[in-house]
Amino acid sequence: MELTKKAPWHLWVIGVLSLLWNLGGVASYLATELGQLEQMEITPEQLDYFYSFPAWAVAFWALGVWGSALGSLLLLLRKKLAVWSFGISIIGLFGTTYYERMVAAVPESLQSPGQNLFAAAIWVITFSLFIYARRMAAKGVLT
Template identity: 65%
Template sequence: MNTILGQSKTPWHLWVVGIVSLLWNLGGVVSYTLTELGQLGDMGFSPEELEYFYSFPTWAVAVWALGVWGCFFGSAALLLRSKWAVWLFGISIVGLVGTTAYQRIASTLPESMQTTGQDLFAALIWIITIGLFFYASRMKRAGVLS
């Protein structure tokens, strides 16, 4: 095993996963930020959809922030080879659980958002978020993250 100052050599796939996940999570950051700034009006959402997004209770906004920012900073930490990536991706899972609970249990999605495509996109978010957590955990165990 090649080591530099006690760390394993950075595998090529860490850079690919880190960069792709950072770009993917940037989409979530933009969505969250535009929503919180009240700037979704020009993005093609219906008035019903805009009302839904803008009416999130404080706790739902807070867990959404945990999910979005945890995953974004987790990707950045992965690129920096920081062990904090595992914690940040874990925090993002907590946020995702809370956001999903709000969207699927505590609120009523607008009919236009109750589609198979929306369900598949939600499943993809879960798969990617959990995958990033396990990937970072594996890289930490391998000594790549410190």
């Protein structure tokens, strides 16, 4: 039986904050897939865009949001599977980004500098969580 090291304080902080962050992505995904976007303040053009994602793009989006949320939960449970889960979320993010940047006709209202900054933040946070989980696994904190 392998003994694990005591979890550092930052694991709990990063685990909780990342879970809250990733639950925001899950909420966005569920609102879209359950047809609840009409309750939000978005334009008909934006509604059409979000509801027109092809199945393959929705599948990548699901991998991204659910992979990240599960990765955060696994991080809090101190499981090495967090690394794999965050890795899967990167694959999902890649597919979603490919669709949004190379395939889709994104409405101009969703192409603001703020939107682009938010998209970049998602990439930075997702990769950072993957690297963090790998380091914690390598140090024996995750089993």
